[in-house]
Amino acid sequence: MAIGALSNSRYNAVDEEARAEVDVLNSRLDRTSQLTKKIQASLGRLEATGQSVRDVAGPLNGETRRLQTLCKNVESVLTAIDRLRQPSDSKDDEEQIIRSGPEKAGLSNYLASIKRLSNSYKEMQTSNLRANQGTMAELTRLIKLGNSQLENHFDKILRAETPRSLEPLHYITKDKPFPVLSQDKVARLGLVYSHVAGDFPNSFDSSVARIYADVRGPYLAASLANLAAASVNTAKKKNPGDVYQAGANGIGTYTQAMEGIFLSEYDNICSIFKREDWGPILQATCQGAITELARTLRELNTHIKSHLTTDCYMAYEVTEIISGLSSNLDKRTGELKNSLSAALKPVRETAKSSLSELLEETRRKIGNLQTLSSDGVTPPVVAETMQRLISMVEFLGPISSIMISLGDGGWKPGAAGGGRTTEGIPSLASFDVGADGKELFAHYCLDTIDVLLTSLNQKSQMLLRNKSLLGVFMANSVVVIEHMIRSSELASLLDPRPDVLDQWRKRATAQYTDICKDLSVYLFDTIHTNRTKRPTSGHADSADSASVVKGLNSKDKDKIKEKFTQFNNAFDDMVAKHKSYNMEREVRVMFGQDIRQKLQPLYDRFWDRYHEIDKGKGKYVKYDKSSIAAVFASLGS
Incomplete structure (x- = not known):
């Protein structure tokens, strides 16, 4: 009993202890649940509060950004206004520089002022504010005034450096190069041109390029004018019938001067203007002088055509000289070839046509x-x-x-x-x-x-x-x-x-020795003699001739006498005429030899056979073989 009671009491104690722990755990679980509910309630309230904050803070943030953008825009406008006010503020200063002109203000300072005015004008043009229209008009006026004064300055410098003319012979005879513009003036002209040309897509359209051609062109033409006139005057000979001699015309000196002065001018142009403008400016500057050359060549051509037979050589010489000038200038400048060819055309055409016209002139002279x-x-x-x-x-x-x-x-x-x-x-x-x-x-x-x-x-x-x-x-x-x-x-x-x-x-x-046909007729015969006594031609002696003549009847003898007489008369007449003709030495020799070759063998043969017809009296047989040989020989002397 006692042991059982003890055991029950132990079990009760353990059970109580377990229930106590359960109660503790339950108590803690309740507090945890309550805490969780409080946390959930707090999270709910926090979320609601955050949403409120977001609802309030969102518009404030956007407004802040807009204010920031507006602030920046205002600052930019203020900055732009400050920039826009600067040209207006400095306009008076720039206007003072512009009105003073490039000479007083100094060319570099003057060009810088125009550049500042141009930049200000471009900025105002970009802003497109109506308030700037008045200022822009003033800037435009000042820029135009500045450019106009620059053009005048360019013109003034160029005219001061450009004489009315020079004497080309001074440089040609002394083999001196033609003068060019001074380096100082070239530099100033180049600065003005660089500024003004920048306003033109095609620089040659700029006013200073035209000014250059207008100033230097007359100088070139005036310098060459006397030589152009001399070329025409030297074409007129004292005796119009004299044949033209190489170098007699002044065209050679004229073109030599033209080449020298053109090349010097080209050097000036290259020093002042841009590469793409060299050719057009050279063409424009030299045009007046080339026009005068063309007029001179037309006058020479008129003279040549009027005296073609004596002065056609001038056309050939002029063609060669102008062609050489064109080639030389083209090699150096690449320009003026077409202009010079056009100027030469009348003379060259006359030179070409002269070849056929001279042939016709020969026919015409002989025909007349x-x-x-x-x-x-x-x-x-x-x-x-x-x-x-x-x-x-x-x-x-x-x-x-x-x-x-x-x-x-x-x-x-x-x-x-x-x-x-x-x-x-x-x-x-x-x-x-x-x-x-x-x-x-x-x-x-x-x-x-x-x-x-x-x-x-x-x-x-x-x-x-x-x-x-x-x-x-x-x-x-x-x-x-x-x-x-x-x-x-x-x-x-x-x-x-x-x-x-x-x-x-x-x-x-x-034609000349045709007379030999008539003479040879007298030396042929058709008389038949005793064949057994007939001598071999060319080898007969006096005995043979005597036998031949002896075998002739009286009628045949009369014929032989007549043949000798007729031959003598015709031969003497031929010799007399031969000596009366005015022959060149070679002609006389040539004709004499030909007559001898045709007649002497025939006469020798005839004489061998019939010289005894007058028995050595010389009445019919005037020439023996040696004497007629001498006459034949004399025909060639």
Whole structure:
């Protein structure tokens, strides 16, 4: 019992202790639940409070940002207003500089002032505020005034440095370069140009570029005016019939001065203006001088056309000189070629057409001959024509160029095209790239000689009825031509060729020795003698001739006597006429040899057979073989 009671009391104590712990845990759980509820209630209240704060703080933040933006905008406007007020504030200062002009204010300071005014104007233009319109108008006025005064300053500097004219001969004769603008003035002009040109998309449109051409152009033209007049005056010879000589005209000096002064002017332009403006400004500046050159060349061309046979060489020389000027200037400047070619065109066209016109002039001169010398002397037109060809050799350079542009035979009447172009210069298409100008000139010479001899032959047949005289006349003409070729520079051009004169020489010889046919008739016989006693021709002696004559009947003897008599008369007449003709030495020798070759063998044969017809009395047989040989020999001396 006691043990059981003890056990029950222990169990009760443990149970109580457990219940006590449960109660503690329950108590803590209740407090935790209550605390959780309080926390949840606090979180709910906090969330509600945060939402209220957000509802209040959101609009305040946006407003703050708007205020910040407005503040910045206000600050920007104030800054802009300050900038906009600056030009207006400084306008009076800038206006004072502008009105004082670049000379008093100093060019650099003046240019800087205009630049500041331009910048201010651009800023105001960007702002587009109506309040600035008045100030912008004032700035525009000041800028225009400033630029105008700059132009005047440019003009004043340039005119001060530009004389009315200079004397080109002073620089040419002393081989001195033509003067250029001083470096100080070039620098000032360049500064003005750089500022003014910046306002123009095409700088050449700027007023200072036009001012330069307007000031320097008359200076160039005036400096060259005297030489232009001298070129025209030197074309007028004291004796209009004198043939033009190379260098006799002043055009060479004129163009030498033009080249020198143009190149000096180009140096000025390069020092002042921008690269893209050099060409147009040079063209505009030189235009007046080139216009005067064109007028001068037209006057020279009129003179040349009026005296073509004596002054055609001037056309060739002028063509060469102006072409050289154009080439030299083009190499240095790349400009003026077209202008110079246009100025040269009339003279060059005359030079080209002269080649065919001179051929026609030769025909015309010969056609107008009313008489020819009765002794066979050649007319002056032969020497004149050949002298013209000889003179042309001195101008072979330009003539070769003209020949190439015309093409082989382009100088003949009716030749198509002739290589002409509307620009007065040969086009590339008209050139035979393989053509040799000297070769073409040689062809022209041969054509001229052919025209000369053909025309002379036609005229001589009309005026000279005697064949022998015709032969002398033509042979003399051929020899005169040949002499003039061999004694001149034509020899190197024509000698390597087949002798084109041979056909004319042979024709003349045939005409002259045609009389031999008549004389030879007296030396032929058809008399039949005793064949057994007939001597071999050319080997008979006096005994043979005697036997031949002895075998003739009286009638045949009379015929032989008559033949000797007729031959003697005709031969003496032929010799007398031969000696009366005025022959060139070569012609006399040529004709004498030809007559001897045709008649002496016939006479010797006839004499061998029949000289005993008068038994040595000389009544019928006037010449023996040795005496007639001497006469034949004398024909060539």
